[in-house]
Amino acid sequence: xxxxxxxxxxxxxxxxxxxxxxxxxxxxxxxxxxxxxxxxxxxxxxxxxxxxxxxxxxxxxxxxxxxxxxxxxxxxxxxxxxxxxxxxxxxxxxxxxxxxxxxxxxxxxxxxxxxxxxxxxxxxxxxxxxxxxxxxxxxxxxxxxxxxxxxxxxxxxxxxxxxxxxxxxxxxxxxxxxxxxxxxxxxxxxxxxxxxxxxxxxxxxxxxxxxxxxxxxxxxxxxxxxxxxxxxxxxxxxxxxxxxxxxxxxxxxxxxxxxxxxxxxxxxxxxxxxxxxxxxxxxxxxxxxxxxxxxxxxxxxxxxxxxxxxxxxxxxxxxxxxxxxxx
Amino acid sequence: xxxxxxxxxxxxxxxxxxxxxxxxxxxxxxxxxxxxxxxxxxxxxxxxxxxxxxxxxxxxxxxxxxxxxxxxxxxxxxxxxxxxxxxxxxxxxxxxxxxxxxxxxxxxxxxxxxxxxxxxxx
Amino acid sequence: xxxxxxxxxxxxxxxxxxxxxxxxxxxxxxxxxxxxxxxxxxxxxxxxxxxxxxxxxxxxxxxxxxxxxxxxxxxxxxxxxxxxxxxxxxxxxxxxxxxxxxxxxxxxxxxxxxxxxxxxxxxxxxxxxxxxxxxxxxxxxxxxxxxxxxxxxxxxxxxxxxxxxxxxxxxxxxxxxxxxxxxxxxxxxxxxxxxxxxxxxxxxxxxxxxxxxxxxxxxxxxxxxxxxxxxxxxxxxxxxxxxxxxxxxxxxxxxxxxxxxxxxxxxxxxxxxxxxxxxxxxxxxxxxxxxxxxxxxxxxxxxxxxxxxxxxxxxxxxxxxxxxxxxxxxxxxxxxxxxxxxxxxxxxxxxxxxxxxxxxxxxxxxxxxxxxxxxxxxxxxxxxxxxxxxxxxxxxxxxxxxxxxxxxxxxxxxxxxxxxxxxxxxxxxxxxxxxxxxxxxxxxxxxxxxxxxxxxxxxxxxxxxxxxxxxxxxxxxxxx
Numbered sequence: 001x002x003x004x005x006x007x008x009x010x011x012x013x014x015x016x017x018x019x020x021x022x023x024x025x026x027x028x029x030x031x032x033x034x035x036x037x038x039x040x041x042x043x044x045x046x047x048x049x050x051x052x053x054x055x056x057x058x059x060x061x062x063x064x065x066x067x068x069x070x071x072x073x074x075x076x077x078x079x080x081x082x083x084x085x086x087x088x089x090x091x092x093x094x095x096x097x098x099x100x101x102x103x104x105x106x107x108x109x110x111x112x113x114x115x116x117x118x119x120x121x122x123x124x125x126x127x128x129x130x131x132x133x134x135x136x137x138x139x140x141x142x143x144x145x146x147x148x149x150x151x152x153x154x155x156x157x158x159x160x161x162x163x164x165x166x167x168x169x170x171x172x173x174x175x176x177x178x179x180x181x182x183x184x185x186x187x188x189x190x191x192x193x194x195x196x197x198x199x200x201x202x203x204x205x206x207x208x209x210x211x212x213x214x215x216x217x218x219x220x221x222x223x224x225x226x227x228x229x230x231x232x233x234x235x236x237x238x239x240x241x242x243x244x245x246x247x248x249x250x251x252x253x254x255x256x257x258x259x260x261x262x263x264x265x266x267x268x269x270x271x272x273x274x275x276x277x278x279x280x281x282x283x284x285x286x287x288x289x290x291x292x293x294x295x296x297x298x299x300x301x302x303x304x305x306x307x308x309x310x311x312x313x314x315x316x317x318x319x320x321x322x323x324x325x326x327x
Numbered sequence: 328x329x330x331x332x333x334x335x336x337x338x339x340x341x342x343x344x345x346x347x348x349x350x351x352x353x354x355x356x357x358x359x360x361x362x363x364x365x366x367x368x369x370x371x372x373x374x375x376x377x378x379x380x381x382x383x384x385x386x387x388x389x390x391x392x393x394x395x396x397x398x399x400x401x402x403x404x405x406x407x408x409x410x411x412x413x414x415x416x417x418x419x420x421x422x423x424x425x426x427x428x429x430x431x432x433x434x435x436x437x438x439x440x441x442x443x444x445x446x447x448x449x
Numbered sequence: 450x451x452x453x454x455x456x457x458x459x460x461x462x463x464x465x466x467x468x469x470x471x472x473x474x475x476x477x478x479x480x481x482x483x484x485x486x487x488x489x490x491x492x493x494x495x496x497x498x499x500x501x502x503x504x505x506x507x508x509x510x511x512x513x514x515x516x517x518x519x520x521x522x523x524x525x526x527x528x529x530x531x532x533x534x535x536x537x538x539x540x541x542x543x544x545x546x547x548x549x550x551x552x553x554x555x556x557x558x559x560x561x562x563x564x565x566x567x568x569x570x571x572x573x574x575x576x577x578x579x580x581x582x583x584x585x586x587x588x589x590x591x592x593x594x595x596x597x598x599x600x601x602x603x604x605x606x607x608x609x610x611x612x613x614x615x616x617x618x619x620x621x622x623x624x625x626x627x628x629x630x631x632x633x634x635x636x637x638x639x640x641x642x643x644x645x646x647x648x649x650x651x652x653x654x655x656x657x658x659x660x661x662x663x664x665x666x667x668x669x670x671x672x673x674x675x676x677x678x679x680x681x682x683x684x685x686x687x688x689x690x691x692x693x694x695x696x697x698x699x700x701x702x703x704x705x706x707x708x709x710x711x712x713x714x715x716x717x718x719x720x721x722x723x724x725x726x727x728x729x730x731x732x733x734x735x736x737x738x739x740x741x742x743x744x745x746x747x748x749x750x751x752x753x754x755x756x757x758x759x760x761x762x763x764x765x766x767x768x769x770x771x772x773x774x775x776x777x778x779x780x781x782x783x784x785x786x787x788x789x790x791x792x793x794x795x796x797x798x799x800x801x802x803x804x805x806x807x808x809x810x811x812x813x814x815x816x817x818x819x820x821x822x823x824x825x826x827x828x829x830x831x832x833x834x835x836x837x838x839x840x841x842x843x844x845x846x847x848x849x850x851x852x853x854x855x856x857x858x859x860x861x862x863x864x865x866x867x868x869x870x871x872x873x874x875x876x877x878x879x880x881x882x883x884x885x886x887x888x889x890x891x892x893x894x895x896x897x898x899x900x901x902x903x904x905x906x907x908x909x910x911x912x913x914x915x916x917x918x919x920x921x922x923x924x925x926x927x928x929x
Contacts, residue, residue, distance in 0.1 A: 036854065038393075048398035048446065050382045054338045062384055064398050064447040068428055086851035097835070101846035104839035123891040125758035128680075130732045133760065135876075135916035135923055139893045146897055148386055151396045152912055152924040176385060176414050177929055195341030199334045200381060204407065221728065222920040262855075265685075303339050386929070395928075418929065 001106045005080075006030040006322050008096055008110035010087050010263065013042020014304050015295020015311040016116035017070035022315025023114075024077045028322050031079045032108065034098055036086045040074070041067030042118060043141070044304065046148045049169050051196070055305035066304060082106075090115075090267040092288050111325055112290045112318040115264055115278070116311065119257040119296035121166075124218075127255060131218030134225070140166040140254040147173055155250030159227060160184040161215050163191035163198075165302070167254020172201035174252075181207050182246060185229050187214035187236055192256070194302060215251070216243065224251055257300045267291060275299040283317030284310065290325075292318045328358060333372045340364065344372040380404035385417045387432060389449045392424030397449040399432050405439045412437035424449055455479045455618075456813075458637060458647030460625055460661055462489035462871075464605045465789050466653035468801030471608035471823070474615035476805075476815040481645060482609060482617055483637070485624035485657075487918020488878040489871055490605035492655040494794070495881065496679070496730065496762025498706060498716065499601040500693055501525075502792040503540060503593035505560030505568060506703065511771045514563045516796035516803060521565075521595055523798035524604075531607045532827045533599060534711045540596035540693035541571070541580065543747055544588045552697040553591040560593070567594030582689055582748050596693055598711045601794055602881040608801070610870035611823045619871050620645065622918065625654075628664045635665075635782045649813070651784045651804065652777075656727045656765035658787035667779035670787055673766040674727040675702075677719025678736035682755040683889055687713040694747050702764075703791060705743030707751055712856075712884065717744045717751060719762065730761040757889050764790050774800065775807060784808065828865060829883075831857040852902070853895040855888025863899060867906040877917040879903065 006028045009016045012035030020033050039045065044052070047063030054060055057069065074081070085100040096108040121139035138146070138154050144166060146152045156179050160167045163186040171181045184202060189212050191198055202209055210229070216238045217228040231242040259277040261269070270279040270287035277298040278286040285292050294314035295307045328349045335342040347358040357373045374380055382404050386396035405413055413436045422432055426449045433443035457473055459466045462484035470482040484491070501524050507513035528535040544550040553570065560568045569592045576590040577583060613619050623645075627638040634646040654661045659672040682689075693708040702721045710716050718740045737759060744751045767773050767788015777783040786804060789796070809815055828841060830848055841861070842849040848861035866873045866882040873879045876886070879899050886892030886899065900923055904911040912928065915921045 036851070045447070048384045048386060048400075050384055050400060051339075060337070060382070062398065062400050062446040065428065068447070084850065086854060086857075088851075088857065099838065099842070099849050099851060101842065101849035104842040104849060105835045120890045121893050123757070123889075123893060125681075125756060125891050128737060128753065128756055128759055130734050130737065130759075132731045135921040138896075142893050142896055146924060147929065148398065149394060149396060150897055150901075150911060151386065151388065151929045153927075153929060154924055156925065176383075176410065177418075178414075194339050195334055196336035196339065199341075200336040204381070216734075217731075222917075223922060388928070 001103050003032070003106060003108045005032045005108060005110050007032070007112045007114060007318050008108050009033045009114045009116055010090070010096065011035065011042065011116035011118060011295070011297070012037070012040040012081065012083065013116060013118055013295065014044055014067065014070060015118070015297070015307050016042070016114065017074055018308045018311035019114045019116060019294050019315035019318065020079050021070065021073050021077065022312045023319045024079055026316055026319030028319045033074070033079060033081045034085050034087055034096070035081065035083045038084045040071050040081065040083065046145045048148050049173070052304050056308050087263060090263045092268045094290055111322045112292065114314055114318050115286070115291065115293040115297050116295045117260045117263065117297045119259045119300055121253070122256040122258060124253060127253070129215050129218055132220055134218070134220040134223050136220070136224035136249055137218070137251045137253070140164065140170045140252045143170055143252050144173070147177065153177060153179060154252070156180065157182065157248050158250040158252060159246055159248040160252045160254060162186060162253055162255035163193045163209060164254035164256060165193045165197050167252055168193045168197040168201040170252055170254070171207050172205060175205045175207065181205070182248065183208045183210055185210045185213045185215060187212065187232055214238070218251070223249060225249070227251060257296065259297045259300065261297060264293070264297070283320070284314035285317055285321070290321055331376050333375045335363065335368045335371050337367045337371050342368050344368055346372045346376045348376045379407040381407050381410060383410055383413050384446070385414065387417060388421035389426070390421055390423045392426070392449040394449060397422060397426055397432070398446045399443050400446050401436065402442045402444050405436070405441050409437050409439050413439065417443060452636060452644045452646050454634060455481045455645065455647040457481070457649050457651060458483055458645060459651045459653055461492070461653040461655055462605065462609055462619065463492045463494040463653065463655050464490070464601070464794050464797040465786050465800050466651070467605040467609040467612065468797040469651055469653060469786065469804050470612035470617045472801035472805045474612040474617045475818055475821045477818050478815060480617045481620055481647070482612060483620045483623045483625065483645070485622070487621055487874050487915070489609045489619070490602045490881065491917070493763055493765055494601055494605045496760050497601055497677070497764070497791070497794060498679070498708065498719065499599055499710060499794065500540070500706070500708065501535065501597045501599050502795045503560065503568070503596040504563050504565045504792070505556045505591065505593060506698060506792065507563065509559060509562035512774060513771050513792065513796070516772065516799040517792040518564050519799035519802070520792070520796040524599065524795065525595065527798065527823070528599070531611065531823055531825045533603045533607045535597055535599040536711055537595065537597035538692050538709060540593045540695060541576065541590040542695045542697055543576065543583060543590045544697065545584065545586050545746065549697045550588055553589070556591050556697070565593065565595065568592070580690055580692060580694065582750055583694065584747060584749055598693065598708060600711050604794055604797060606871060606882060607825055608798070611825060613870040615818060615821050621874070625661060625664070649782055649784055649808065651786060653786040655789070656763050658765065658785065662777065662783065662785055662787070665777060665780040665783045667777040667783060667785070669778065670767055670769060670773055672727070672787065673768060674724050675764040675766050676722045676724045676729065676761050677764060678732050678740055678759065678761045679716055679718030680737065680740060680753070680756045680759045681710070682715040682717065682751070683757050684712070684714045686715050686755045689715050689751060690748060696743070696747055705740055707744045707748045714757070715751070717741060727763060730763060732759045732761050736761070758891060766790050772796070772800070774803060776811060828862055830859045830862055852898050853885035853888065855890050856884040858883050858885040858895070860902060863902050864906055867903060874907065875915045875917050875921070876900065876903070876923065
């Protein structure tokens with residue numbers, strides 16, 4: 001099957017939704033949002049905590065509420081959506097191959113493409129923590145999905161490695177659900193998370209944050225049984241003699257996010273080795289003409305409100321591009 | 328008089344706000360609030376020294392919906408001390424689909440006078 | 450209690466046991482394949498270099514040499530029919546020193562004696578033109594055209610599946626802890642009290658083969674566990690090398706290699722360290738360093754930065770310098786298949802053939818299974834043309850839902866991996882068969898979805914899904 005659209009937006013999370021709505025506002029008529037999940041909203045759907053929308057809406061919303069506002073705005077337009085649809089490839093001439101259960105493989109020819117695929121979490125494998133490979137080790141975001149969407153607790157006695165925001169949020173969430181969170185270990189001398197999350201997610205519940213301390217070994221054959229932690233020197237190398245065994249049945253990793261740019265690479269888009277996102281000139285246009293990027297696929301943001309602001313600009317640029325092309 | 332430093336949790340800026348407070352007629356009373364960058368911060372910091380409150384979010388079991396859980400929140404902040412009592416009630420709760428965002432799921436949760444409402448359609 | 454009686458009980462569903470069961474399923478004999486874990490391919494089979502060796506390494510005249518060369522032939526002959534991922538990319542043993550040059554010459558001679566075809570000594574220029582990322586110090590290489598890379602899991606899953614489809618009973622989570630005698634039969638007792646009996650017990654228990662033999666009073670060999678650590682690099686580095694790159698063999702094995710994997714990643718390893726605890730599959734900081742330092746001698750630009758995962762494997766070392774295959778002197782009901790160290794993966798199919806041959810020589814009369822069929826077809830969505838993709842989605846829409854985005858694995862493939870013969874029962878089982886969770890996000894996104902699919906297909910609650918059986922549960926039992 002073949003489709004022709006003016007603008008194709010890959011990803012129906014906050015970035016994609018804001019960009020699509022802005023494109024429509026700027027007069028683009030034939031817009032398609034492609035989302036891999038069955039519903040729009042992206043990762044916000046599992047971010048059930050408050051703290052979103054103060055800048056954009058002037059009120060404090062939860063993730064699902066923030067997402068719903070944009071889903072509602074989108075549904076008031078004639079922007080088309082394809083959910084439960086995975087993009088398989090993107091070519092430099094803006095041909096998207098996507099697949100779903102009803103249409104099979106769809107070839108979408110777009111005058112402009114907006115990349116809004118978000119990011120993924122760094123894993124244990126990338127940290128190269130030595131030791132066994134038992135169950136019970138999750139990235140914080142995966143744990144968040146299990147708890148908030150599936151209603152399943154990863155475990156009862158948790159240690160959190162890394163003090164990224166999702167890890168802090170999960171420390172509170174697990175505690176509220178009755179789990180023990182014995183501590184957060186951060187290799188850097190300061191936390192990577194927002195101050196307010198340290199206060200309301202850790203301090204509120206008496207969860208200690210250990211700085212310049214990290215996991216050096218994982219124990220447990222079937223289910224994780226504990227980790228060895230150690231202090232690190234200024235080169236982040238473990239200091240001998242500072243090791244301590246910490247018992248746990250769950251280890252959550254909150255050690256950073258990486259823009260999800262596999263499709264971008266496939267389209268030959270230049271990637272900034274520092275941000276791991278596309279190199280963008282003004283207006284969020286990537287090195288490939290007509291392909292724009294916004295949200296966490298462009299760079300990892302702290303705050304969804306800022307994602308929205310930048311995505312609006314990306315949407316505007318894409319609309320401009322389409323107008324100039326057709327004119 | 329006593330001065331307490333409060334890290335504001337209202338927005339990502341995370342201001343360190345100073346609050347002067349004092350027990351007047353046996354009641355903790357705010358005298359002055361400094362270093363807040365917005366009125367929300369003033370309100371938050373004042374409450375933090377008198378009766379700290381938090382918005383509570385969680386999920387309840389959803390029956391007959393497309394998802395297993397429905398996300399919920401307290402409509403207003405609840406006293407920090409009652410968070411776990413609220414959780415007890417939330418964990419016992421199960422609702423039947425359809426539910427709309429904003430629907431009241433639990434009235435007056437744990438006697439706080441605050442309702443638990445849906446934050447998602449389910 | 451009724452105890453099922455078998456002609457053959459094969460203990461251990463690794464590569465050897467699976468191919469033995471496969472070979473036995475060609476006959477009407479009643480066979481079971483017993484595995485102590487929740488899945489096949491859980492021991493040495495799941496964590497090794499996944500190389501199909503050409504056969505120039507083993508000492509001429511050994512069983513190792515014979516079964517390596519024959520195994521290589523069989524893999525090349527069977528992989529298409531049985532849909533075992535295999536790419537005949539060829540291997541290099543590179544020479545970096547004067548001594549190495551002598552060694553590769555020796556290996557070449559050995560290879561000729563072992564009957565290996567397609568061996569050539571390459572000059573420095575030839576070597577570097579084929580592999581430009583090799584160390585500029587390289588002096589030349591022994592090239593073996595018949596070597597390749599495979600999925601080591603599928604080298605066990607495929608024959609186990611064919612065996613099951615042709616009448617072999619696969620019994621999981623059966624850890625043999627005791628035996629007794631019942632006339633001509635040996636009764637095997639599991640740790641949870643289950644019993645089965647068999648006329649002939651084939652001991653393919655890998656690193657635990659000596660413990661099984663000891664139950665029969667056979668103490669003629671002792672297994673040593675040799676741990677090897679590996680790392681897998683992101684497939685964006687897949688072009689670092691195009692062949693299997695070995696250094697000349699050292700005392701404890703074939704040395705540290707750098708190779709493409711069958712899926713287009715790069716594998717680095719293994720180290721070699723004898724350990725006391727046969728199940729200690731931990732990785733270590735020192736081991737990882739040794740592996741990369743070694744690898745950099747061959748390919749200076751290989752980097753830890755590109756690692757997506759690291760693991761350890763246990764190689765079962767029999768200490769006899771050759772495979773130990775044959776009837777036990779201590780008990781004629783016991784047939785040992787032990788010490789299957791490298792090139793055991795390659796030799797697997799040939800071991801199956803050889804075991805049946807030896808048992809037949811001993812007087813057992815094998816009757817052909819008239820219905821035997823070793824055709825096996827696995828849908829690998831990613832590799833299909835768009836037309837074929839559409840055809841398969843029209844047939845089963847689940848093939849249109851991509852679950853693992855790093856490796857483009859669909860729900861249809863995952864369900865199939867669970868429902869087919871000798872299918873997956875847990876997260877790692879799915880990962881090994883279809884690669885969901887094996888890519889750069891390591892299951893971060895697809896993990897919960899795979900749990901859901903496993904729960905649905907196995908008709909169990911999601912909270913009962915495990916990572917690899919036993920106590921490796923994924924979550925708490927009760928819903929929140």
